[in-house]
Amino acid sequence: ACKMNKDAQMRATINQKLIETGERERLKELLRAKLIECGWKDQLKAHCKDVIKEKGLEHVTVDDLVAEITPKGRALVPDSVKKELLQRIRTFLAQHASL
């Protein structure tokens, strides 16, 4: 339990730093661009349409959609994109070694 807390605390600190320096926004934009480029956004959009067709437009809620597409969305992110983002974060951490 003690180790878990430390990890959570570390994550929070890193996150804080990411937001403060504006790096989080930059990473988000990078990710957004990459996911559009590789067609991920289009794939999920198509999946959403399928879910809506299945459940019927009048009966589906945003929560339904979120529940349906979150696992698929997570799985569909290409490894190359994950690698690139990780690399960026690593570089960032190296630069802010005081953490």
Next chain:
Amino acid sequence: LSVSLFQAKSCICHMCGAHLNRLHSCLYCVFFGCFTKKHIHEHAKTKRHNLAIDLLYGGIYCFMCQDYIYDKDMEQIAKEEQRKAWKLQAFTPTVVSHYQCTMTGIGEKYSTWEPTKRELELLRHNPKRRKITTNCTIGLRGLINLGNTCFMNCIVQALTHTPLLRDFFLSDRHKCEMQSPSSCLVCEMSTLFQEFYSGHRSPHIPYRLLHLVWTHARHLAGYEQQDAHEFLIAALDVLHRHCKGDDNGKKANNPNHCNCIIDQIFTGGLQSDVTCQVCHGVSTTIDPFWDISLDLPGSSTPFWPLSPGSDGNVVNGESHVSGTTTLTDCLRRFTRPEHLGSSAKIKCSGCHSYQESTKQLTMKKLPIVACFHLKRFEHSAKLRRKITTYVSFPLELDMTPFMASSKESRMNGQYQQPTDSLNNDNKYSLFAVVNHQGTLESGHYTSFIRQHKDQWFKCDDAIITKASIKDVLDSEGYLLFYHKQFLEYE
């Protein structure tokens, strides 16, 4: 940066301190809560505050309906606030990709198209939809030769396959303000685009276009053979003049202030620097251009030697295969410092006398569509002939070495990286080639155009045939049309 700090410190859930779980803000009081962990739901229940807003996307959630709701007035407000927030961004680092606009906080934020009421009406009344597949032939159409009019046909093919021009006309952006619309060349172009993208496969007969060209460019009238390059310039000129209605008002006569679609797409800025050899003072002028005319080896004016440095060839991946002249060779020659000679002294404002000087041309501003004219027709006092020297040209062209800014950094001793991948602004893709077969007096024009992704077609008046990239690159080349690869959204 202060905004980021503020965000870091205050945009957290009031119950658990997290900020990543779809944070929502109560619309009745100051409370932030996680959506995923249901903290905002608890707050809504206990306080009976039934409306909350998603802090990331601005969606409004109603706890009674248990779903996001869409209110027209709220959406209007959201749009306005987003626009304001966009303008406040001083500088956002750019992530350059094919689809994203370069975000600098200027101009309008990109928002996806939403149909207006009128457009929805039109869509409902016209239910026919055309699907564009990868191998469809939309946009391809032959042109009947009306008597040596191949010089016009090849240019029409190039223009109808200029992506930005196509988008402009197919989205009906021309508002005609001519006295008689039947004499407006822009309206005729619009009709031409409709014809080309109609899906009709029979060749089009451009008699109205020909008549309008004769009317507005008298020097091209008649059935003799004409120069395609001359036609291009004349056509752009008339189109530019007739674009009066399209948001450039009374400034149509000043080429430097016009904002018509022709200028937006084709106009670049050519910088001319005249350096006094005595005091080294530089006099600079910038002139607008629609095309770049390049001298070729074999003409009466000497071609070699070129300017020092092989940046051009390295950047564009060309190698000198047994002395083949390349397009970048021609561009290097075009941008070389030229000694003007003792018979052409220029009055220097620094020395207050006539001095020998050197002149150099560089690109100040690149147009979205760059047209290169290889000067194959020699009309000197001594001879009139066609220069058939083969000039190899690339599919992708980087204009960085020929920019005025590159010249400045070279002069300041800054090292020029040959593969500056961040400088995407100067990268171009070939999309049309006009070729001439025959002699100066008697010949025939054809064109290659890029229709869809990497599909190339040869247009020989009424006959359109599939072509390979090799066919295109092996051709002689007279007019080369390049399109910028990355566009800034305005």
